[in-house]
Amino acid sequence: MDIKELIKNSPFYPVLILESIFSEYYRRLFIKISGSLLIILIAVAGFFSFSNLIYWAPKVWGVFFLGLAFYLAARMLEFYFNASYYFDNVALNRYQPGDFFTFTVGRVLLNVKDGDILRGFLLSPVGRQIIRRCGISDQATRDYLAKRPRGTYYKLPLSPDQVLKLRDLVKWLVTNDQDFSRWLAGFGINEAELIGAVGWVVYEIEYREYRKRWWSESNLSKLPGLAKDWGFGTTYYLDKYSWDLLYGLDYSSELHEYSTRSEEVFQVENILSKQKEANVFIVADTTSERMDIVWHLVRRIKYGETNAALEHKRPVLFNTAVFMAHFKDKASVESELLKILKESQAAGNIILVFDNFAGLFQGFAGLGSDFISLVYPFLVSNAIQIIGLAGTEDFHHLLESNASLMATFDRIFLRPLPDESIIRSLEQTVWAIEKEHKLFFTYPALLAIVKSANNYFVVSDSGDKAVDLLTEIIPWAEGRSYHVIGEDEVAELVRGKIGVPIGKIQPAERESLLNLEQNLHQRVIGQEEAVNQVSNALRRARAGIRNEARPIGSFLFLGPTGVGKTETSKALAEVMFGNEDKMIRLDMSEYQTTEAVAKLIGSSATGQSGILADLVREHPYGVLLLDEFEKTPPAVHDLFLQIFDEGYFSDKSGKKVNLRNLIIIATSNAAADLIWQMVRSGQAPQEKVDELIDYIVQRAILKPELLNRFDAVVVFHPLRADELNKIASLMLSKLAKRLNSQGIDLLIKDKLAETVARLGSNEVFGARPMQRFIQDKIEQPIANAIISGIVASGNTVDFDIDNTGQLTLVKK
């Protein structure tokens, strides 16, 4: 059946024809304009009727009646269209198998000329909207259509027992038309993103239509009635410390209309509807997560959507801080609380929401009062309902252990939201933002927001981070006069915020990545293979091959002491994150006992927070250096096994700590002896990595599975004499630079560098003692000379070296 025939046989045929003759857009425009004109005409006609220019009045009235006839006709058509289009199909999804396709698909097919379905889709209003949401401009679409090799003439996938929906049609198009999917791929759009954009556009259409139906029962019930609370009491004392949520602002905010936590809200509703002990703790990490549930409940009460038990209830937010600030002694705080509770009970419709239940509990304890025993009689009564909001840690620490509280309260722990729910809530929030700020978000931008929120701002498991990021984009984009927010703009914002290179590789970063070796070598002398290996691994990571659910990179640096392992880590922090302070260092030899894991991640038994958890939370982006990694017990190795695999660990209270934005470097001199042996026998240890790994595994220093998790095992060989000389020169030139700022020149002759290298290094510690040597033998004499006035600004300092290597300061 060809497409024209198909439309003709469809039950939507009459409405689709109406659409092709007089489209929805023009119809609505006509109604708007003609409606306004009619009002003007009434005024004009009235004026002429009462004025002396009576001759013109019939003409004006004539125009008025004609206009009225057209206006009414257009209105009737609009009613007809809405009824056929909306009532049965869009809103109630009452499609029947015989319909073949949905109304929206019908509209697309209506655009099809000569059987080219893709062209019809891309030129239809809904298709254009979808493609724009993918971040592709109308012009780009037109160019594509003009240059396209051939049209899509495949047979539509219609079946008599299935209704073809828009997403099915688009999916079919992208699967069957390779050229189309390649074109999309050119803009970085894959099938899933395209289908996501379809979902968003269709959702917007449905939502808009739903809102327009003011006469529907659910929309009518949103108007608050009169005299609803006349049968309930007033709360004089409670009002002093609280806020009536029904009159709060947030309930009507369109930004929050879509709650992603309907399941939890229903649970709260059911608990509060119980005959007695209708109390509930809402436990989550952030206030906004906890309040999100409360606001949703408030909205349902306000709009009369709750079950009968909660109808006409008045949820009141009790402000703990304001209340506690009023009292200094036990007697007054107790008597005020009792007044409030009795009054709330007498009022008969109060749902008391304690904003910080644990805080109140502690505040009372601080005044020597037992909050729980005061509240207990009210908790078991059926006249009052209580919602206690609490943070996860507070709940576990302060409230969970109280048996009477646990017996009278149900508990709801907010589960992490799936990405789909977060995206859905963003989709709705974006409409409001776009309307108000004249911005346009693409669907990939939304995905990027959710992904960035997950990967780069792991503080808690909430969709809040995503909404926060979205809200942050508004002023940021306006400040830069951006109108379209795509994936790249989101990456740019996040990059600026956290200082970690993400998104498209920027020119400066490209330069730095390509010259990574040279940049590292400015600080790291020798160790060519090690530097190359690390550079390649990081380039691989940045090229997008990196798994974002793992740390940016993880390396094991093997080698004797003082050969540049730490220096390489510092250099990496500087090159990759712009500052060597971006390196955090843990000396793992301090974590050798059985409590090591508890010390690192914290312990709920002692209540102590973990050192690793705190460090990483404070510095989530940069280089984490684990010195002498082999010295910690296997339990710590297992912890890092998980970190290398998943990029996070859970601290003592179960909160996730994110290490996905760190380069983790473990150093070890476990195989140092073998490395020395190899060097002495003339072998290059950096070429014998497997042998070194075998050595480590055989001696059970590190487990093979842990070794396999590292992106690279990098071997640092002992430094050769020429390398030591270079290091000495580098260190001396740093000192010379410092002296230079005081106007003193230091002459660095080759012999001086050689002497420093020879006497300042040894086999066991490599170049490590060199700094100390310079300090003792060079800096100290210069400092003495400056203080005693022998050397002053404008002088040059040199050192004589005798046969024993004794250094003598010479002023020139």
Place this chain on the structure above:
Amino acid sequence: MRFVVIFANYLIWHYGRAIADLTHIYGNLIRFTFNFFSLTILLRSYFSPWRRMGESYPERSMEITAYLSVFTVNMIMRCVGIFMRTIIIIIGLMATILVIVSYPLILLTWLILPLLVVFFFLVGLGLLIR
């Protein structure tokens, strides 16, 4: 031909499905008016005191005047409640009746609307070419 299809389909809708929808919407409006003026709640709590205000009777006192004074205060509160509720109930009932009565009028208008459009068109044309 296409216009004929739309026109025929429109008329079938106008005198069939549309009337059912209109009736359904009217049902919504009546329910809404009833709820908006809280008629059920007000009737149920017709005799309760205004906003649950009132005093409690003394527990151990035998003094009759104390009882009488509390009784008077509570009685006044009930009367205030009854008075306020009566006003809202009367307004609410009137509004509901208005909505119900308007239904046949609106329905009639709907039924003759196609004719009205033709009529307005002809009147307008007539006035213009007169």
